[in-house]
Amino acid sequence: xxxxxxxxxxxxxxxxxxxxxxxxxxxxxxxxxxxxxxxxxxxxxxxxxxxxxxxxxxxxxxxxxxxxxxxxxxxxxxxxxxxxxxxxxxxxxxxxxxxxxxxxxxxxxxxxxxxxxxxxxxxxxxxxxxxxxxxxxxxxxxxxxxxxxxxxxxxxxxxxxxxxxxxxxxxxxxxxxxxxxxxxxxxxxxx
Numbered sequence: 001x002x003x004x005x006x007x008x009x010x011x012x013x014x015x016x017x018x019x020x021x022x023x024x025x026x027x028x029x030x031x032x033x034x035x036x037x038x039x040x041x042x043x044x045x046x047x048x049x050x051x052x053x054x055x056x057x058x059x060x061x062x063x064x065x066x067x068x069x070x071x072x073x074x075x076x077x078x079x080x081x082x083x084x085x086x087x088x089x090x091x092x093x094x095x096x097x098x099x100x101x102x103x104x105x106x107x108x109x110x111x112x113x114x115x116x117x118x119x120x121x122x123x124x125x126x127x128x129x130x131x132x133x134x135x136x137x138x139x140x141x142x143x144x145x146x147x148x149x150x151x152x153x154x155x156x157x158x159x160x161x162x163x164x165x166x167x168x169x170x171x172x173x174x175x176x177x178x179x180x181x182x183x184x185x186x187x188x189x190x191x
Contacts, residue, residue, distance in 0.1 A: 128163035
């Protein structure tokens with residue numbers, strides 16, 4: 001076995017005394033979360049407003065210099081966009097993320113499965129439209145509807161959130177199907 005570097009070995013005096021294990025940093029603090037990149041990715045995906053490198057560093061639990069490097073890399077990849085120069089602020093690029101979701105749907109599901117999923121989500125949207133008697137969840141006042149129907153505000157908010165989610169899913173599924181059929185048309189026209 002190779003000898004350890006001198007700075008990693010205990011001196012004779014250090015070996016006489018038992019280590020103070022309570023003074024050591026707990027392993028859970030040394031190894032927290034996944035890889036650094038994943039910590040920063042989670043942080044930028046959670047942004048709902050423009051943020052500085054310091055803000056992102058704090059959310060990720062890492063240093064500001066590392067945040068700047070990852071933000072630069074994420075910007076080159078299209079995950080975030082720089083909003084201001086001084087101070088530099090960034091926001092997540094929702095269009096890129098939607099594009100990635102569409103690509104994932106196309107990869108993981110056959111066209112028939114995508115059509116089934118679209119049918120299910122479209123039916124959910126129709127049910128919400130009938131339930132709230134409105135064209136969009138944005139047309140419904142949470143507190144007003146809760147008072148009219150004698151339902152808890154949290155329940156109404158949850159139902160409206162589910163409606164928004166169903167509408168987003170319909171949009172993504174339609175894009176996945178449109179893109180898939182465009183690709184099929186392109187491949188047929190070449191032959």
